[in-house]
Amino acid sequence: MNRPLLLVGDLHLGRRPPGLGEVLPELGLEPRELSAVAAWEATVDWAIRREIRAVVLAGDVVEGLRDRFEAFTHLARGTKRLADAGIPLLAVAGNHDGEALPRLADRVPEVILVGRGGRWEIVPIPGRDGEPPVDLLGWSFPAPTVRNDPTEDPSFEEALDRRRESARLIGVVHGDLDAPGSRHAPLSRHRLAGASVDAWFLGHIHVPGTLDGPRPLGYLGSVGALDPGETGVHGPWELELDGGVAVRQIPLSPVRFENVEIELGDHAPAEPDALLASLEGTIRERLGPSLVTAGGHPRLLAVRLTLTGRPQARRAVDEIVRLEPLERLFPGEDPPMVISRITDRTRPAIDLEELAAATTPAGELARLLQALEHDPPRELLEAAERSIGGWKGSGWTGGEIPPPPETVELLRTAARRALLAVLDGRRDEEEP
Amino acid sequence: MIRLRELTIREAPGLPDGVALSSLDPGLNLVWGPNASGKSTLARVLLGTLWPDPTLGNVLAEVVLDEDGRELRAVLRFGSVRWEPDPPALPPAEIRSLLALDLRSLLKESTADAGFSRRVTVELMAGYDLDAALASLEAPTPRKGPLQKRLNDARTELRRLEHKAEDLARQEEELNTLRQRQREAKQAVTLAQLAEDATRLAAIRAEIDALRARRDALPPGLDRLQGDEAEELERLETALESARARVAELTERRRHAREQADSLRLPKRQPESHELTAWRERVRELGKISRTLDDRRERAAEARGRLEAAARGLGTWDPPPQRLDTDALSTLEAALGRRESLRARVHELEAAVALWSAQAGNDEATGADRLETGLDALRSWLRAAPVERIPRWPGWLAVAAGGIMAALRTLPPPPPLPPGPMAWLATAGLLVLGLGAGYLTALTLVRRVAGGTAEARRRAAEAGLEPDSWEQPAVLDRLREAETERARRLQDEEAARRGADARRELAQRQEELETAGNELRDLAASLGLAPDLPDLALAEAAGRIRSWIEAHDELAGLEGRLDEAGATLRVGLEELGRWLGELGLEPAADAAAATALVDELAGRLKDFERLTQELAQREDDLRDASRDENTARQALDAFWERAGIDPGDTLELRRRLGLLPEHGKLDRELRDRLAVAASTEAGLDGEGAWERLGLDRETFTEEQARELAGRHAEEGSRYEEIVAEIKEIEAAVRQAESGSSLEEARARVAEAAQAIAEHRDRAMETVLARLLVERAREAQRRDHAPRVLQRAQSWFTAFTRGSFRLEVGSEGAFSAIDTSTGQRRSLDQLSDGTRIHLLLAARLAAIEETEGAAGPLPLVLDEALSTTDPGRFGEIAGALLELIRNGRQILYLTADPDEVAQWRRACEQAGVPVPEPLTLGPPPEAAAGWAGVERLDAGTIPDVPPPDGLDTVAWARQLGVPAPDPWRPSGDWHVLHLLPDRLPLVYDLLQLGFERTGPLQEALGAGGLDGILDPAGRALLRARTCLLEAALELRNEGRGRPVTWEDVEASGAVSPTFEEAVKGLVEAEGRNPRAFLDAVGALRGFRRAKLDQLEAHLEATGILPSGEPLPDELVAGRAAQRCRDVLEAAQIDPAEAVAFVRSILNLSRS
Incomplete structure (x- = not known):
């Protein structure tokens, strides 16, 4: 029996998904249960349960040098458990842990650091009798910044020359694929693909790649989703080497982030509670089976919801947008779900084209909105830039603060709000 | 308009x-x-x-x-x-609210001055209150306040923790230096210890040298003595003497054993033990034969006595020369018994013959025949007599009357009578004549069947059974008497038959008795007995002969076995004599002597062998004793040699033993010091001390070592301090490793930053929204307001019949000019009516601006x-x-x-x-088109989600449309299956309450959808429903249909025992009748006959398929053909119809 390898992308021990602290106590969860540590523990559990041949870490195991202390205990404990189960742990260092990982490897002898000091290295992966020989080709960041393509280092060809003819060769490296000029080990897809390596698995980018084909080449992605931008399925990958090369992702991320867009129609419930319940049902139905992970369900599903359409339930939408995340928490089903943010891109329940034909202020706004959807007037964009210039200054941007949306996008949202405000302000008591 | x-x-x-x-x-x-x-x-x-x-x-x-x-x-x-x-x-729907004019609100506003101008502005803006809109979009404050504080605090905490981690990292890096210093200190401590050990070693070496000098002053050879040499010498000498005495004793005992063995040796040769064993067995057998011979001799004498007694019982009878066989005696005895039983049977038969002969009558058989004839005759008379009494005259009278009436027809009718009645008279006469003849004929036939009474009388008389009178009672009495007589006669006949049978058997037994007598006589003669002896004598004679034969045979057998045993005994004794001769011994006289001789020989031989073994043991003991003597002598020699003293010099031995304690003490002390020195040297060697301390192993001095120890001890004095420092750092690292504060702080920073970003984004949206509202207001003022105002002014003037004119000041404030006086009035100075006119004017202006060409x-x-x-x-x-x-x-x-x-x-x-x-x-009353539409019930109007953006499958899932069932009637199918390519139409139908095609078809037929759906839609529905119905019907031909539990129940083939199991199979396999039957047949214990019954029922009810299903192409073609008319009406191409049917067939398969 050929046991699979388990390839682990960016772990970033020391990080946890932000913005959920408010809802976790309601679910009886500790923040660490959604953190990178939890993802690492789930990965170790999986490797032991599946009797994996070896676990390979593709860099950025630790968030930074300062985090190596808090990471040490978890890394050492997991490594010890793996070692007790006869599973070796191999790792390359990434830009985040170019210094930290070697130090940790020095303290945890079971960790086999491959490619230390920025020199390519081939390491045989231990196996049982009868298992085919497999070599691991790896390179580790020697410093936080590497501007050259590591494959141009002479040690790359030297390592390849030392490969065993009878062994399958798997490449693991951390870097920026097809990003010349990157400070983080720019890697040439062409050069990687040209090397006589059976498959390349990369760390650095947190979005998992499409690792298919006879010679997969791409990113493993982060093991646990670390911020709301890391949507979709996250987890380590199992690599089968029976004959060909086959990989499959194991969804182990303790938290699942999703961006969901729902178009509300005329039948959307008019009551906020009912509307929320309806939205929850729609989200769960839409995500459906993809929510199932290797261990059941993620501990939490965090959804950023964008509402579109032309619902009659205008006021209900306004209300649920203004709710606190705790009020948009749905703990009843597995997994519990929180709608962490609702972006209202609904349009008034009117025919925008028809409204745009009107000679009223609402018609004027409707025409503006139409223009913004297609060809935003330069003059308007400039005026908008002037209006919000102060909000883009220091103190409101930079540092850890996420950048603002594009002005045109802001304008579209603002136009919808303006139109709704104008329509709401209309004197409609004349209606019989 | x-x-x-x-x-x-x-x-x-x-x-x-x-x-x-x-x-x-x-x-x-x-x-x-x-x-x-x-x-x-x-x-x-x-x-x-x-x-x-x-x-x-x-x-x-x-x-x-x-x-x-x-x-x-x-x-x-x-x-x-x-x-x-x-x-x-x-115009746009914007105008809808403008057209619904609520004058009450105008009147209400007209009573309040405040804000009236704003209301006019709003009316002019087609009802839009842009100020209110702007107010709802409250301008955001650019102050970050608590948000920034939260971020700053989080950042500060993160930085603090990061610095702490960095400090710790630095300390951790220093750990290496500290550990190096710790190792060096530890090394110094070790070297100090080694130097101290070297110092001690130098002192010990000096002591060893002194002890060696004192020991060397004592006489040599003391180290060879143990101190117990005097006792050892005495023990060795005693052992030598003891060995010598043992040799002499064993030599004497060997001589005595040899003499005893010689006395037991046989004259010629010693027998082998197996020979002796075989002869001991043999003489035991001979003894047994000798005892058997004596016993048989006694039994032969007894048998001879019994023979003589039997011979005496036979009297004069001489036994035949040949041996008599007891079988002949048995045959004789059996013949005697058989003759006795025959005699008894003969006596029984003779008694039976006598009995039956007495019971049998003397009537002959012919008398019985006559009696039977008479009885038949009497019974015939009794049957015939009633018929005989029926009179014949009515028949003859009818014949005569009928003949006369028929004859009258041959005569001409009398004048008053017409010919018609005469003809009737003749016909009636013939009828009466026929009846009379029939009566007579029937009477004759009946009498013939019943038999004639005369004949019966004649036969009774011939049988002698004529009654007293031929009246019925007398005949009945005579019949009963005759029947009694016949019963008696039947009994007599039975007795005669039994008597005859007994006589026949008696004759047969008498003949057998005769034959038995002859056979018995022949047997007696063959045994030499008188043939005429009575049976009792014959039996007695046979018994005595049997006793003599048995005694004779017993004696003969015993004498034979006696001779055989005597011969065997003789031969055995002769062979024993020969064997004893070989040994040089005399033969035995008889079996008892032979036994005694052989037993004695065995005892002698056993004693001889025992002595032989004892002699060998004595030889071995002697050899051992001689060896012990030599060993003791050698030990004594070795003792003297070891002591280094001439053999036998006991005085010198005592002198040296006196000096031995002092020598031993010096030796022990020296050994102790040497051991300590060796151990210390080994320890120092193992530690590589000489090289590490820079000392020469052999020549170093105590002073050199002591100086080194002092120096290294001073160097190692900081070890504990360094260890404590390292532990402190390691504890801090462990504490850092067990926490997650950095992770938490980083998360707090991210959350605070995210909150600022959200606030910022929302604020920017609000700012821009306000900007856009302002721009809309400006555009409205620029593009429409002048025209609207102009209209409003015009209407205002019109409404006030020219009394007022509306004007707008430079600040946008409204005022009214009284045209009669030219006076300007603010709006709150106008009368209520004038203000209403102003509002109406503004509203109408806005309406006209909005409605455009579509107005008014x-x-x-x-x-x-x-x-x-x-x-x-x-x-x-x-x-x-x-x-x-x-x-x-x-x-x-x-x-x-x-x-x-x-x-x-x-x-x-x-x-x-x-x-x-x-x-x-x-x-x-409803016009055409409304009649068929069902009444609405607002409470039950279906809440149907629209198919917006969904494909058919997704919408069907959302609607919860059930999967189609080809076995259900087409009317049960969902309308979505009917119109999968017309989702808007399906949506309308669902909202109308039509979910299944059946009600839809009814409504179409009743015209209920006229006016609701356009003609093309209605035609399409008719065509599709027709195709669906035809497709399902054609598809199901030759396919049977699913089995239901009702079908199974109706077959009567399933007992309550199997009810649950078969119900389960109906659920699981019911759609495939053949598979269902197979599954039922596989049920344990379900009888074959019941399965056949079930299958027959399913066949009879058309559930089991009776033919082949039609191919899809044929189904589609025929369905299109059937629906030709509706397809034409709907202008649907046949190819499209075929495609639709195919889709139905595909759905059925799914």
Whole structure:
């Protein structure tokens, strides 16, 4: 029996998904249960349960040098458990842990650091009798910044020359694929693909790649989703080497982030509670089976919801947008779900084209909105830039603060709000 | 220009019977109806038909319009509107709220001065209050306040923790240096220890040298003595003496054993032990034979005595020369027994013959025959007598009368009689004649069958059974007597038959008895007995002969066995004698002597062997004793040699033993010191001390070592301090490793930053939204306001009949100019009526600006003036009549009859025709197209999600459409399966309540969808329903149908025992009857006969397929052919129809 390898992308021990602290106590969860540590523990559990041949870490195991202390205990404990189960742990260092990982490897002898000091290295992966020989080709960041393509280092060809003819060769490296000029080990897809390596698995980018084909080449992605931008399925990958090369992702991320867009129609419930319940049902139905992970369900599903359409339930939408995340928490089903943010891109329940034909202020706004959807007037964009210039200054941007949306996008949202405000302000008591 | 002609509400909440308005005037329409009669609904429906209003989802209504002379008809249903032939050209829905004029609000505003100007502005802006809109978009404050503090705090904490981690990292890096220093200190401690050890070693070496000098002063050889040499010498000498005495004793004992063995040796040779064993067995056998011989001799003497006694019992009878066989005696005895039993049987038969002969009568058989004949005759008479008594004369009388009547026909009728009656008379005569002849014939036949009485009398007389008289009682008595007689005779016949049988057997037994006597005589003769001896004598003789034969045979057997044993004994004794001779011994006289001799020989031989073994043991013991003697001598020699003293010099031995304690003490001390020195040297060697300390192992001095120890001890004195420092750092690292504060702090920073970003984004959205509202206001002012204001001014002047003129100041403030005086008045200085006129003017200006070319559109006023005073009413009515004069249609809805009167007065004052008020009431009977539409029930109107953006499959899933079942009637299929390519039409049908095709088909047939669906849609539905029905029917041909539990129950083949199991199989396999039968057959214990019964039932009811199903192509072609007419009507191409049927067949497969 050929046991699979388990390839682990960016772990970033020391990080946890932000913005959920408010809802976790309601679910009886500790923040660490959604953190990178939890993802690492789930990965170790999986490797032991599946009797994996070896676990390979593709860099950025630790968030930074300062985090190596808090990471040490978890890394050492997991490594010890793996070692007790006869599973070796191999790792390359990434830009985040170019210094930290070697130090940790020095303290945890079971960790086999491959490619230390920025020199390519081939390491045989231990196996049982009868298992085919497999070599691991790896390179580790020697410093936080590497501007050259590591494959141009002479040690790359030297390592390849030392490969065993009878062994399958798997490449693991951390870097920026097809990003010349990157400070983080720019890697040439062409050069990687040209090397006589059976498959390349990369760390650095947190979005998992499409690792298919006879010679997969791409990113493993982060093991646990670390911020709301890391949507979709996250987890380590199992690599089968029976004959060909086959990989499959194991969804182990303790938290699942999703961006969901729902178009509300005329039948959307008019009551906020009912509307929320309806939205929850729609989200769960839409995500459906993809929510199932290797261990059941993620501990939490965090959804950023964008509402579109032309619902009659205008006021209900306004209300649920203004709710606190705790009020948009749905703990009843597995997994519990929180709608962490609702972006209202609904349009008034009117025919925008028809409204745009009107000679009223609402018609004027409707025409503006139409223009913004297609060809935003330069003059308007400039005026908008002037209006919000102060909000883009220091103190409101930079540092850890996420950048603002594009002005045109802001304008579209603002136009919808303006139109709704104008329509709401209309004197409609004349209606019989 | 649009004019409303008719408005009919068929159904709406609160109006179950509906309301209707017809023949509406193009100008003013006063609509009167009591409260809750539907006026407000009427207004909403009118506007909701022109501009669809989703809130009218439960209203069914029809509107007829006139658009520039063209009639347009609209049907409002479930919030959607269908226009025929096409919808009118209408302005944007924005105008809807403007057209529904609520004058009460105008009146209310008119009473309040504050904000009136703003209200006019709003009216001019088509009702939009942009100030209110801006107020709702509150300008955000650019202060971050708590958000920034939260971020700063989080950042500070993160930085603190990061610095702490960095400090710790630095300390951790210093750990290496500290550990190096720790190792060096530890090394110094070790070297100090080694140097101290070297110091001790040097001192010990000096002690060793002193001890060696003292030991060397003692005599040599003391180290060879142990101190116990005196005792050892005595022990060795004693052992030598003891060995010598043992040798002498063993030599004497060997001689004595040799003499005893010689005395037991046999003269010629010693026998082998197996020989002796065989002869001991043999002589035991000979002894046994000798004892048997004696016993047999005694038994032969007894047998001879019994033979002589038996011979005496035989008397003079001489036994035959040959040996007599006891079988002959047995045959004789059996013959005697058989003759005895034959004799007994003969006696029994002779008694039976005598008995039956006495019982048998003497009548002959012929008498019995006569008796039987007589009995038959008497019975015949009794049967025939009643028939004989039936008279014959009635027959003869009828024959005669009939003959006469028939003969009269041959004569001419008498004159008074016509020929007709005569013919009837002849016919009647012939009939009577026939009856008479028939009577006689039947009587004859009956008598013949019953037998004749005369014949019976004759036969009875011949049998001698003639009764006393031939009357029935006498005949019956005679019959009973004869039957008694016949029974007696039958008994006699039985006795005679049994007597004959006994006689026949008696003769046979007598003959057998004779034969047995002859055989017995022959047997007696063969045994030499007299043939005529009586049976008892013969039996006795046979018994005695049997005793003699048995005694004779016993004696002969015993004598034979006696001779055989004697010969065996003799031979054995002779062979024993020969063997004893070989040994040089005398032979034995008899078996007893032989036994004694052999036993003695065995004892002698055993003693000889024992002595031989003892002699060998003595030899071995002697050899051992000689060896011990030599060993003791050698040990003594070795002792002296070891002591280094001449053998036998015991004085020197004692002198040296006296010095031995002092020598031993010196030696022990020296060994102790040497051991300590060796151990210390080994330890120092193992530690590599000489090289590490820089000392020469052999030549170093104590002073050198002591100096080194002091120096290294000073160097190692900081070790503990360094260790403590390292532990402190390691503890800090462990604490850091067990926490997650850095991770938490980083998360807090991210959350705080995210909060700022969200606040910022929301603020920017608000700023931009306000910007856009302002721009909309500016655009409105720029592009439309002047025109609207101009219109408003015009209307205002018109409404006030030129009394006032509206003006706008440079600041945008409104004012009115009194044209009569030229005086400018602010709006709050105007009268209520004038202000109403101003608001109306503003509203109409906005309406006209919005409605554009489609205007003027109808205005709807719902109880607008019901609370106003007559003065104001007149002002408003005048203004509205002005609008009417300008071509605008107005619907004024009211529940107040006074308002109608006021309108009448206003019209009269204005000089316009007074309109006839329209009264609200239910609509007339439904026109064609409405009759078939089911009544709406607002509570049950289906809430159907629209298919917006969904494909058929996704929408079907959302609707929960069940999977189609080809075995269900086509009417049960969901309409989505009927129209998968027409989702909007399906949506309409579902909203109309048609979920299945069956009710849809009925509604189509009843015309219920006329006017609801367009003709093309209706034709399509007819075609599709026809195709669906045909496709399912054709598809199911030859396929049987699914089995149901009712089918199974009806077969009567399933007992309660199997009911649950078979129900389960119906669920699991029922759709495939053949598989279902197979599954039932596989049930344990289900009988074959019952399975056949079930199969027969399923066949008979058409459930089991009876033929082959049609191919899909054939199904599709035939279905299209069947529905040819409806397909043509719907203008559906046959290929399209075939494709539809294929899709149905595919659905059926799924």
